[in-house]
Amino acid sequence: xxxxxxxxxxxxxxxxxxxxxxxxxxxxxxxxxxxxxxxxxxxxxxxxxxxxxxxxxxxxxxxxxxxxxxxxxxxxxxxxxxxxxxxxxxxxxxxxxxxxxxxxxxxxxxxxxxxxxxxxxxxxxxxxxxxxxxxxxxxxxxxxxxx
Numbered sequence: 001x002x003x004x005x006x007x008x009x010x011x012x013x014x015x016x017x018x019x020x021x022x023x024x025x026x027x028x029x030x031x032x033x034x035x036x037x038x039x040x041x042x043x044x045x046x047x048x049x050x051x052x053x054x055x056x057x058x059x060x061x062x063x064x065x066x067x068x069x070x071x072x073x074x075x076x077x078x079x080x081x082x083x084x085x086x087x088x089x090x091x092x093x094x095x096x097x098x099x100x101x102x103x104x105x106x107x108x109x110x111x112x113x114x115x116x117x118x119x120x121x122x123x124x125x126x127x128x129x130x131x132x133x134x135x136x137x138x139x140x141x142x143x144x145x146x147x
Contacts, residue, residue, distance in 0.1 A: 008036055020071040027056050031064045032088060035074060041085030041101065041110050079103050079110060079138055087112070100137035106146035113139070 008016075013033045014024040022028065030051055035042060044065060048058040065086050068074040075087050079101055100113040118137045 008033060016073060017068075017071075020068075020073050022067060022071050025064075027051075027060050028064050028068065030054060030056060031061060032068055032073060035068075035086060035088035038087070040112050041077060041079070041087050043083055043085050047086070077101070077136065080140070081108070085110065100139055102139045102141065102143070104143035104146055105140055106142055109143055109145075111143070 010029055010033065013029045013036070017024045017028050017032065031047060034047060034050060044058070044062055047065070048056075048061045051061055052058070065074065065076075069076050069086070073089060075089055076084050077087070078084055080103065100116055100118055102111045102113055103109075
């Protein structure tokens, strides 16, 4: 599973935002820097709570998540519970690729499985697979704390 990554410097984050064609504002830097350090998908509510302590309101955090997602710096996913979660697409790290996620059915924790590859192969004797292309894999079960 992914472990939290060291947070990039504000200058590194500003440069990434500018390369994506966006203005580098204090709120965008704060949102992207927090997502890059998270190591797991984070909800808007979690980000708003944490960044609210730095003076950013919920609407500002949400607008920045939308802008960063549209610019391709962040991915948005829904993991079966009707809650959007956001992850930074880090350059040179597994988060630049699509990867499976694990959701604990008891505590609700979410983990990236960046180091796991999923391959679907047709069963022996089947004429063809009904799957054309996988775009998302979600595994559910009980995490090590809840077992």
